[in-house]
Amino acid sequence: MPAVLRRGLAAAALLASAVAAQAAGPLAQALGTAPAPAAAATAVVETPQVRAELVAHAPEGLGPGKPMWLGLKLQHEPHWHTYWKNPGDSGLPTRLEWTLPPGVQLGPIDWPVPHRLRVGPLVNYGFEGELLLPVALSLPADWRGDSLEVSLRADWLVCKEECIPDGGDFRIRLPAQGALAAHRAAFEASWAQRPQAVAGAQAEARHQPAPAGAASAPVDDGHGPRAAPLDPGALALRIEGLPAGLQGRPIELYSEVEALIDHAAEPALRWTGGVLEAAWPLSPQRSSSPASLPVVLRVLPGPAGGEALLLRVEAALSGLPPVEAVELPPALQAALAGGAATPPPAEPVALSLALLLGALLGGAILNLMPCVFPVLSLKALALAQHGEDRRALVGGGLAYTAGVILSFLLLAGALLALRAAGEQLGWGFQLQSPAFIAGMAVLFTLIGLNLAGVFEIGGLLPAGLGGLRARHPRVDDALSGVLAVAVASPCTAPFMGAALGAAVALPTAQALLVFAMLGLGMALPYLLLSALPGLAKRLPRPGLWMVRFKVLMAFPMFATVVWLGWVLGLQTGVEGLVGLLGVLLALAFAAWAWATPWAGGLGRTVWRGLGLLLLAASLGWAWPGWQAGAGQGAALTAAAQPAVSADWQPWSAEKVVAARAAGQPVFVDFTAAWCVTCQYNKRTVLADAEVLAAMDGKRVLKLRADWTMRDAAITAELGRLGRSGVPVYVFFPGRAEAQPQLLSELPSREEVLQAVAAL
Amino acid sequence: MRRRHLSAALAVLSASALAWSLPAQAAPAAVGQPAPAFSLKDTTGRLVQLADFAGKTVVLEWTNPGCPFVRKHYSSGNLPAQQKAAGSAGVVWLTVNSTSPRHGDYLAPAALGDWMKAQGAAPAATLLDPDGVVGRAYGAKTTPQMVVIQPQGRLAYVGAVDSIASAKPEDIARATQHVPAVLAQLAEGRPASPAVTVPYGCSVKYD
Numbered sequence: 001m002p003a004v005l006r007r008g009l010a011a012a013a014l015l016a017s018a019v020a021a022q023a024a025g026p027l028a029q030a031l032g033t034a035p036a037p038a039a040a041a042t043a044v045v046e047t048p049q050v051r052a053e054l055v056a057h058a059p060e061g062l063g064p065g066k067p068m069w070l071g072l073k074l075q076h077e078p079h080w081h082t083y084w085k086n087p088g089d090s091g092l093p094t095r096l097e098w099t100l101p102p103g104v105q106l107g108p109i110d111w112p113v114p115h116r117l118r119v120g121p122l123v124n125y126g127f128e129g130e131l132l133l134p135v136a137l138s139l140p141a142d143w144r145g146d147s148l149e150v151s152l153r154a155d156w157l158v159c160k161e162e163c164i165p166d167g168g169d170f171r172i173r174l175p176a177q178g179a180l181a182a183h184r185a186a187f188e189a190s191w192a193q194r195p196q197a198v199a200g201a202q203a204e205a206r207h208q209p210a211p212a213g214a215a216s217a218p219v220d221d222g223h224g225p226r227a228a229p230l231d232p233g234a235l236a237l238r239i240e241g242l243p244a245g246l247q248g249r250p251i252e253l254y255s256e257v258e259a260l261i262d263h264a265a266e267p268a269l270r271w272t273g274g275v276l277e278a279a280w281p282l283s284p285q286r287s288s289s290p291a292s293l294p295v296v297l298r299v300l301p302g303p304a305g306g307e308a309l310l311l312r313v314e315a316a317l318s319g320l321p322p323v324e325a326v327e328l329p330p331a332l333q334a335a336l337a338g339g340a341a342t343p344p345p346a347e348p349v350a351l352s353l354a355l356l357l358g359a360l361l362g363g364a365i366l367n368l369m370p371c372v373f374p375v376l377s378l379k380a381l382a383l384a385q386h387g388e389d390r391r392a393l394v395g396g397g398l399a400y401t402a403g404v405i406l407s408f409l410l411l412a413g414a415l416l417a418l419r420a421a422g423e424q425l426g427w428g429f430q431l432q433s434p435a436f437i438a439g440m441a442v443l444f445t446l447i448g449l450n451l452a453g454v455f456e457i458g459g460l461l462p463a464g465l466g467g468l469r470a471r472h473p474r475v476d477d478a479l480s481g482v483l484a485v486a487v488a489s490p491c492t493a494p495f496m497g498a499a500l501g502a503a504v505a506l507p508t509a510q511a512l513l514v515f516a517m518l519g520l521g522m523a524l525p526y527l528l529l530s531a532l533p534g535l536a537k538r539l540p541r542p543g544l545w546m547v548r549f550k551v552l553m554a555f556p557m558f559a560t561v562v563w564l565g566w567v568l569g570l571q572t573g574v575e576g577l578v579g580l581l582g583v584l585l586a587l588a589f590a591a592w593a594w595a596t597p598w599a600g601g602l603g604r605t606v607w608r609g610l611g612l613l614l615l616a617a618s619l620g621w622a623w624p625g626w627q628a629g630a631g632q633g634a635a636l637t638a639a640a641q642p643a644v645s646a647d648w649q650p651w652s653a654e655k656v657v658a659a660r661a662a663g664q665p666v667f668v669d670f671t672a673a674w675c676v677t678c679q680y681n682k683r684t685v686l687a688d689a690e691v692l693a694a695m696d697g698k699r700v701l702k703l704r705a706d707w708t709m710r711d712a713a714i715t716a717e718l719g720r721l722g723r724s725g726v727p728v729y730v731f732f733p734g735r736a737e738a739q740p741q742l743l744s745e746l747p748s749r750e751e752v753l754q755a756v757a758a759l
Numbered sequence: 760m761r762r763r764h765l766s767a768a769l770a771v772l773s774a775s776a777l778a779w780s781l782p783a784q785a786a787p788a789a790v791g792q793p794a795p796a797f798s799l800k801d802t803t804g805r806l807v808q809l810a811d812f813a814g815k816t817v818v819l820e821w822t823n824p825g826c827p828f829v830r831k832h833y834s835s836g837n838l839p840a841q842q843k844a845a846g847s848a849g850v851v852w853l854t855v856n857s858t859s860p861r862h863g864d865y866l867a868p869a870a871l872g873d874w875m876k877a878q879g880a881a882p883a884a885t886l887l888d889p890d891g892v893v894g895r896a897y898g899a900k901t902t903p904q905m906v907v908i909q910p911q912g913r914l915a916y917v918g919a920v921d922s923i924a925s926a927k928p929e930d931i932a933r934a935t936q937h938v939p940a941v942l943a944q945l946a947e948g949r950p951a952s953p954a955v956t957v958p959y960g961c962s963v964k965y966d
Contacts, residue, residue, distance in 0.1 A: 089900040090962035092924055120859075120965035121891075122900055157926070161863060163961040165827050165926030259957040284789040285898050285917050287955040654935045661943030662844030737946070 045168030049158045050082070051075040054150070054170035055132070057187045058180040062148055068137040070106070072096060072154050072170075073130070073186055081126040082156045084114035086256055088124035088263045092157040092165075094133060099151035103140035110134045112193030113296050113310045114254065119161075123263040125254060126159075132183075132190035148174045195296045195312035201241035203315035205293050208279070209233045235261070235320075237278040237295070239313055246309070247271045249302030253278060256294040259287045289320045356517050363521020392473070397530030399474040401523035403481020408519035409512055411485065416508055431674040432710045434571045434626040438580050440486065441564040445584050446591065448557030451550050454588070455595030481523065567674045570708055572626055579622025586611075586618040647692070651705035653717060656732055659701045663734045665759045666701045670718060670728040673708040677745060678727040685749055694756040700731075731755050787898025790917050790954045794908040795896040799855070799886040802872030807853070807884045809908075816945060818845055818852045818938055819906040820882070821899040821963060824874045825864030827926050828960035829902050833878040835928040838903070838920070841938055842881045850942060854882040857894030862964040865889075891965040901960035907941045907951065916941040918956030925959075 045052045051074070058068040072094070074082060083091040098106055111133065114125040139148075155167035174180060237253075251269055255261040265281040292314055299309040431437060449455060561584070569577035590611030598604035649655065651668055659666050669686060671678040685691060695702060705714045707726050721728060721742065729743040729752075741755055788795050794817075798808040809817065820838070822829050832838040845852045854875070858865045866874065868887055875885050888894050897906055898917065907916035921934035941951040 090958075090960060092959060119962045121895060122962050122965070124962065155925075159961070161964065162825060163827060259955075284787050285955055287918065287953070287957050649932075654940060657943045658936050658939035661848065661939040661946065662841065663847050664844070 042169065042171040045154075045170065047158075047164075047166050047168075049077050049080045049160075049164060050156070050166065052154065052156075052168055052170075054152050054154075054172050055183040055186065056137075056150070056172065056174050056180050057134075057183050058137075058174070059184070061179055062139065062174060062176040064139045064141045064143050066139075068139070069134045069187060070098075070137050070150060070152075071132045071134040071183070071187060071190070072152065073132045073183070074127070074156070075130050076128050076158065079128070080158050080160045081117055081124075081128045082131065082158050084125040084127070084254075085109070085111050086125055086254070086258045087157075088117075088126070089122035090119070091124050091126060091159065091163075094154065094156040096133065096135065097153040098135075099153075101148065103143065104148070105138045105140075107136035107138075110136070110190070110194055112190050113195050113298055116252065121264060124159075125263070130186070130189075132186045134187055134190050146176050148176065150174065193310065195310040198242060198311050198313060201239060201311075201313050203237065203239045203295065203313040205235040205237045205280070205315040205317045207233060207282070207317075207319035207321070208236045233282055235278075235280040235282060235293070235317070237267070237276075237280050237315060239276040239278075239295075239297075239315070240274070242274075242276055242311070244274060245306060246276075246299055247274070248304070249306060250300045251276070252298040252300070253280065254296040254298070255280075256296065257288065257290055259283055259285065260290070260293070289317075291317055293317045355514060359514050359517035360521040360524070363518040364524050366518075366522045367525055393530040395474055396477040397523075397527045399477035400481040400484075401520065401527050403478035404485055404523040405481075405516050405519035406478075407482045407485035408515045408522075412512060412515035416511060431567070431672070432571075432708065434568055434576060437564050437568045437571065437674070438576075438583070438622070438626050441561050441568065441580055442583065442587060443483075444557050444561045444564065445587055448554045448561065449588060449591050451554035451557060453551060455591045484522070485519070563676070564674075567708065568626070570673045576622070576625040579618075579625040582618045583615070583622050586614040590615045648702045648704045651703040651714070651717075653713060655701070655703060660732055660734055664699055664701050665734040666703060666732040667695060668703045668705055668728075668730050668732070670705045670707060670714065670723075670726045670730075672706065672726050675707075675726045681727060681729075681746065685747055685752055688749055688752075691749060691752050691756075694753055698756055698759050700756065700759070731759060733759050787896060788914055789898075790914045790951075792914055794906075794912055794914055795893070797893045797896070799888055799893060800868070801884040801886050802868040802875070804868070805884070807886055812851045813912065814910050816850045816910055816942065817908040818850060818942075819897065819908070820852065820854045821894065821902050821904040822854050822856050822885075823858050823864050823902040823961065823964060824866060824871070825858075825964075826902045826961035831926050831928050832903055832920055832931070833880065835931055836879065837931050837936070839879045839881060841936065844939065845942065846881055846883065848942065848946075852882040854880070854885045855888050855893060855899070856885070857888040857891045857899060858964040859891060859966045860889050861966060864964050891963070894963050894965065899963050901958040902963055903960055904958040904963075905938050907938060907945070909945055915945060915951045916954055917958075918953070919958045919960075922956070924957070 043054050053073045053075075055071050055073050056069065057071065058066065060066045062068060074094075076082065083093050085093045087093055094109075096109060100106065112127070112131070114127055117124040117126050117128075150170075150172050152170040153167065154170065155165070157163055157165050248271070253267050253269075255263075260283060262281040262283045267278045267280040269276065269278050271277070294312065294314050297309075297311040297313070299306075299311065301308055565577055565580055568580055572579075590608075593607040593611035596607070598607060648669070651670075656666050656668065669678075669682070671682060673679075705711075705717065707714050707718075718724060718726075718728060721730060721740070727745050729745075729747055731741045731743070733739075733741070741758070743751055743755060794809060796809050798806055798810075801807050820842075824830070824833075842852045842854075856866070856871055871885060871887070875882070886893075899906075901919075903920045905916065905918060905920055906914060909915040916937065919937060921931065921936045923930040923934035937953070937956060944951050
């Protein structure tokens with residue numbers, strides 16, 4: 001045969017066999033005989049101790065409402081074992097983490113009954129030989145698909161004498177058509193080892209304290225005398241309603257609860273009139289006091305025969321004393337209490353003139369904040385426009401003041417009311433809501449577009465409303481006051497942190513008075529300008545510059561939108577941010593469509609309708625992203641904040657305690673993405689090379705507490721420090737008994753360096 | 760037939776009678792109780808007694824260099840750092856190895872000392888408990904496992920190294936390290952909380 005022909009035949013044969021294999025696969029699946037068609041290389045993980053395989057069982061094929069299971073099959077090498085859900089004295093249960101398409105539901109692991117594995121004086125609960133851990137699977141009612149992809153990360157601890165923590169990543173694709181029954185035998189073997197609930201059985205367990213005097217006699221075992229340990233007693237377990245045929249047969253008991261029972265101690269069993277009673281020794285190092293105890297019984301064949309039974313009862317547990325921490329002797333406790341490093345308690349506050357004046361001053365300073373500046377520039381324009389009209393000026397000033405004070409009262413009232421209702425909130429809480437941030441961004445874009453001349457508010461509003469505005473310019477002034485407060489709130493915390501912390505400790509009415517003074521302080525400069533003609537006269541005359549200035553002011557507005565977008569992005573991820581950008585685009589288009597003077601009635605209607613339609617559609621598209629982001633924000637911000645670097649670790653109360661216990665000082669930066677002052681400090685003083693070097697020199701642990709999203713632990717810690725908003729900077733010295741040291745809200749480099757030197 | 764029943768019943772009854780009396784065996788010490796006294800040799804042959812440290816806070820740590828969970832906390836530097844920090848805070852840290860000489864993981868005193876040195880460990884002493892008496896008296900089940908004894912000589916804490924039961928070093932950063940937290944609480948005059956946790960790791964290789 002010529003070589004060419006031979007090669008051609010070989011190729012044809014190869015092709016034919018490939019085609020046959022392709023055709024045979026589905027056919028065999030349909031017959032339920034395919035050897036797990038999905039058994040790609042990733043379905044099996046082999047280690048020197050275990051062969052693990054991800055398998056499925058769906059005798060009727062895949063579909064909603066059909067019986068379906070997934071399972072991890074473990075084949076142990078001889079004498080190696082893995083662990084049950086309660087591993088006993090040591091070991092770890094096998095853990096399964098599934099990745100499935102959305103809507104697909106999994107049940108818990110349907111654990112077979114384990115065996116007692118003795119290791120010296122210890123007892124473990126686990127499995128040798130072949131084991132399958134089944135998990136029931138259910139598909140959503142609307143599931144359609146020709147296959148289902150399943151990924152599993154499994155971790156197990158496999159031990160003989162030594163232990164090897166191991167695991168694997170598995171992936172299989174299950175065809176929807178045809179039965180999956182290749183592993184029927186393994187699943188059925190596993191189910192045969194599953195404990196059965198006993199109909200009508202009743203179980204209870206009561207704590208029986210050890211007899212008095214059990215711990216009295218000291219013992220000497222050659223290692224010096226030592227106190228005989230106290231016997232913690234036993235659980236008196238009673239199970240009624242078991243089948244009568246079980247009497248006299250050997251029974252093994254397994255507790256599903258970890259670290260409760262002394263696993264190595266054999267429970268003593270006896271039958272009293274058809275009731276199984278057991279004295280089950282408790283672990284002296286019990287770590288929980290549960291209210292119920294699920295018990296698994298392995299009933300072995302008795303002297304009279306009978307088949308092995310696996311049963312499960314749930315016993316109500318009573319009389320168990322709580323697991324308590326050691327009481328220190330009273331004398332020592334008193335001695336220690338003197339130097340105990342409890343955080344400074346919020347000092348009792350009395351409403352004083354000083355507090356009110358301080359609030360007034362603090363409010364006035366708010367006008368210097370970058371957040372307030374764009375709004376103030378609007379007010380300056382209004383002042384220049386009103387010109388000589390004294391009455392209009394004073395009226396406008398008063399209305400603006402009223403708007404500011406009212407918003408402060410509303411915000412503070414909401415904060416106090418929510419706090420009284422048990423919510424963990426602090427100043428700036430409204431900025432922790434992605435929807436609020438998005439709303440602010442929309443508002444600022446509108447104002448910016450208005451300033452840039454895309455539309456005039458008068459032209460946009462329906463005639464009635466526009467007229468109202470013209471007739472009641474005071475309403476407009478009051479609303480700009482509200483806006484000023486809303487915009488200012490991210491900046492207010494540094495100047496109000498301490499005052500607010502104190503104010504929330506006051507009776508409600510007095511606290512509200514303090515907030516009103518803050519508002520008055522903030523409105524005061526504008527009120528003075530409008531009330532004093534001498535001052536107003538110094539303002540520049542109206543002219544063309546006003547138009548230019550107005551357009552120029554659009555840019556700080558858009559800059560604010562950029563910043564709000566950054567905050568929203570941290571809160572909700574890139575989805576939420578892109579949603580916002582889409583909404584803003586639609587908004588700009590709608591504003592343009594509405595403000596443009598169209599010649600024809602039909603054209604006008606079409607363009608305006610299109611604008612509204614786009615706006616509605618983009619809102620509908622973006623809204624879920626802003627909602628969904630709220631829940632996972634904490635994790636997102638921790639990951640996304642550039643602030644959390646290798647240098648800075650996320651804050652937790654435990655880390656502070658642990659570091660101080662180890663003699664390491666701690667610095668905590670309480671911050672939030674929406675807090676402008678925090679961002680400024682973070683990029684200046686807290687990034688200063690000299691400051692960082694000084695901290696490293698003292699081995700300071702740098703922690704960042706990110707309050708961008710609601711976080712009860714951080715709110716509570718702020719409360720302990722006597723503050724209610726961010727930023728807060730605090731040094732905890734490495735001695736647990738030393739007081740934490742708070743820095744100011746806008747700390748200078750020297751201030752931080754001094755605090756470091758004092759550690 | 761009847762006789763078989765009778766003998767079976769008798770066997771069960773006598774077994775039960777025996778079992779009911781079983782809990783009398785010595786149980787390990789529990790939190791709140793006096794710490795069992797001991798005297799053990801360290802890796803250099805020096806005799807160390809718990810009584811030497813009366814009035815001080817003492818940490819006991821069960822170890823076995825053959826156990827992957829122990830290696831997780833040493834190769835990451837976690838336990839050496841805790842030992843140094845405790846030492847500089849005036850706390851006595853004693854590492855105890857209860858591995859039986861009959862077990863493959865057993866290390867001769869010098870080899871154990873070398874291993875500890877290579878890890879940068881800094882306990883006050885590394886003690887050998889080859890017959891497992893001290894391990895059993897304290898109820899040590901796993902390696903690692905921790906005990907904190909407060910200065911008055913009672914057990915303040917018994918349990919795990921930290922709050923995430925795994926062999927992965929990357930979990931250390933996310934976990935609460937129990938002993939430093941307990942030491943901080945004791946230093947502030949507060950009782951330890953949690954006082955008992957479920958220890959995790961390899962089983963102690965007793966006889």
